Amino acid sequence: MMRASPARMILYVISALVLVYLILPVLIIAPISFSSARFLTFPPPSFSLRWYQQYFANPAWMQATRVTLTVALFTVLIATPCGVAAAYAISQSKLRIMRVIHMALLLPLVVPIIITAVGIFFVYAKVGLVATMPGLVLANVMLGLPYVVISVLAGLQSFDPAQEMVARSLGMNRLRSFFAVTLPQIKSSVVAGGIFAFISAMDETIVALFISGGQYQPLTKRMFTALRDEIDPTIAAISTLMTAASFMLVLLASTRGKKGG
Amino acid sequence: MLALASPALLVILLLIVLPVGWLAWQSIYHDGFTLENYRRVFTEDIYWRSFALTFEISLAVTVIALMLGYPVAYLANSVSKGWSILILSLVVLPFWTSVLVRAYAWLALLQRTGVINQFLRYLDVISEPLALVHNTFGTVVATVHILLPFMVLPLYATMQKIPGDLMQAGASLGASPSLTFFRVFLPLSLPGVLAGCTMVFVLCLGFYITPELLGGGRTVMVSMLVSRNVELYNQFGAASAVAVVLLLSVLLIFFAVSRFISLDRVLGQK
Numbered sequence: 001m002m003r004a005s006p007a008r009m010i011l012y013v014i015s016a017l018v019l020v021y022l023i024l025p026v027l028i029i030a031p032i033s034f035s036s037a038r039f040l041t042f043p044p045p046s047f048s049l050r051w052y053q054q055y056f057a058n059p060a061w062m063q064a065t066r067v068t069l070t071v072a073l074f075t076v077l078i079a080t081p082c083g084v085a086a087a088y089a090i091s092q093s094k095l096r097i098m099r100v101i102h103m104a105l106l107l108p109l110v111v112p113i114i115i116t117a118v119g120i121f122f123v124y125a126k127v128g129l130v131a132t133m134p135g136l137v138l139a140n141v142m143l144g145l146p147y148v149v150i151s152v153l154a155g156l157q158s159f160d161p162a163q164e165m166v167a168r169s170l171g172m173n174r175l176r177s178f179f180a181v182t183l184p185q186i187k188s189s190v191v192a193g194g195i196f197a198f199i200s201a202m203d204e205t206i207v208a209l210f211i212s213g214g215q216y217q218p219l220t221k222r223m224f225t226a227l228r229d230e231i232d233p234t235i236a237a238i239s240t241l242m243t244a245a246s247f248m249l250v251l252l253a254s255t256r257g258k259k260g261g
Numbered sequence: 262m263l264a265l266a267s268p269a270l271l272v273i274l275l276l277i278v279l280p281v282g283w284l285a286w287q288s289i290y291h292d293g294f295t296l297e298n299y300r301r302v303f304t305e306d307i308y309w310r311s312f313a314l315t316f317e318i319s320l321a322v323t324v325i326a327l328m329l330g331y332p333v334a335y336l337a338n339s340v341s342k343g344w345s346i347l348i349l350s351l352v353v354l355p356f357w358t359s360v361l362v363r364a365y366a367w368l369a370l371l372q373r374t375g376v377i378n379q380f381l382r383y384l385d386v387i388s389e390p391l392a393l394v395h396n397t398f399g400t401v402v403a404t405v406h407i408l409l410p411f412m413v414l415p416l417y418a419t420m421q422k423i424p425g426d427l428m429q430a431g432a433s434l435g436a437s438p439s440l441t442f443f444r445v446f447l448p449l450s451l452p453g454v455l456a457g458c459t460m461v462f463v464l465c466l467g468f469y470i471t472p473e474l475l476g477g478g479r480t481v482m483v484s485m486l487v488s489r490n491v492e493l494y495n496q497f498g499a500a501s502a503v504a505v506v507l508l509l510s511v512l513l514i515f516f517a518v519s520r521f522i523s524l525d526r527v528l529g530q531k
Contacts, residue, residue, distance in 0.1 A: 015332050
């Protein structure tokens with residue numbers, strides 16, 4: 001369009017610096033996790049897997065990992081069907097109340113998470129759900145729902161409901177026509193929504209700080225407590241693994257998203 | 262149709278509407294109706310100082326995020342498709358890293374024996390390590406980092422919709438590039454600025470992990486006030502009142518902004 005003017009050069013430099021600022025913290029963790037040093041030194045003195053060994057050999061970290069994976073899995077299994085059904089209802093129904101329901105389902109994104117966390121803690125304390133697995137799963141289902149709803153609603157927007165009408169006019173009932181016609185076409189957005197719900201459950205920290213305890217503490221709660229006390233490179237190893245898992249899942253979600261609707 | 266939405270709605274009602282309602286009730290009722298908790302929040306030093314600090318930090322974070330985010334969004338909007346995908350991927354990449362992991366990374370970078378201090382000492386720029394973390398500075402650096410994508414994405418989305426012809430029209434009528442930018446492009450990008458700033462400001466108001474881990478106990482933001490009242494002092498009523506005031510501030514901001522731009526625009530990202 002035009003030659004690189006001085007203004008343009010300044011734009012390049014500022015943007016490059018901002019991008020470095022964004023990426024640097026993400027890149028710094030892996031080298032620390034592979035370092036042999038007890039204390040943070042950069043560049044690392046020599047390569048070592050000791051922090052990974054310490055993570056995998058520690059029963060407390062392993063128990064926390066099991067809790068995190070179980071919670072994330074159940075969150076997806078519950079939040080995805082609930083979210084898909086709700087998104088379908090919102091997009092197909094012309095009822096006024098659906099707008100209100102749509103807003104309500106986005107509430108977890110609007111209410112500051114610290115408020116949600118304390119509120120849930122008070123309610124759980126009354127009904128005995130503090131430090132339990134079902135309590136942790138339910139809270140994460142609530143937090144994951146908006147991601148499923150947003151993703152599936154976007155998928156349904158490019159879907160032509162007339163196709164489902166055709167299937168029904170040919171004698172399929174509503175449920176069958178949904179599974180035979182609609183679902184295959186919005187599959188990628190459903191998968192993406194489920195994956196986002198999984199990542200949200202895996203990374204969730206604040207609610208877990210208040211409501212989890214005993215043997216049902218997820219990784220993030222243990223990491224938070226450890227970070228308050230001292231900086232142990234084991235956390236770098238766990239962080240590297242968590243980040244790798246997140247990136248792989250996002251990659252999966254975005255490649256799924258490219259196929260079909 | 263209503264039946265289809267009911268499982269999700271039930272989860273929302275039981276796990277967020279009921280808990281927040283409970284907080285509101287608890288803030289005004291303790292063996293009888295009382296406004297004592299609110300009196301404390303509005304009159305006691307520690308409370309309103311924390312609210313003031315939280316609003317100051319949120320404002321600073323929002324302004325910094327805008328200054329850093331606008332050029333990046335502008336660049337992503339003005340380069341070829343391939344470059345813009347690369348820039349946006351770099352912006353979104355940290356988005357998918359846990360906030361906790363990034364707090365750890367900033368500790369590793371900023372602490373006294375951290376990467377940045379070691380590097381500066383190696384270069385002989387400083388002789389004593391700088392206090393970069395366990396203070397407000399560290400909190401702001403890490404918070405801006407976490408919230409920056411929420412600024413860049415709505416800005417980029419808005420800039421994408423500005424027709425390029427307008428800039429050419431401005432240029433063909435003899436306006437300099439900077440004049441067309443300030444008179445044409447910038448005003449048209451303001452809805453994106455408002456959407457991004459709202460999201461960053463509101464998210465920052467409720468931030469907990471970064472101030473707790475990087476603030477060194479001195480930067481007591483409202484979220485920490487809530488958590489300390491619950492965990493350390495068992496002051497459930499006071500914690501609830503603080504939470505209610507925080508929530509009302511957030512809702513008020515969303516309501517005010519919704520008069521200018523659609524809320525979908527603000528919440529559309531992530």
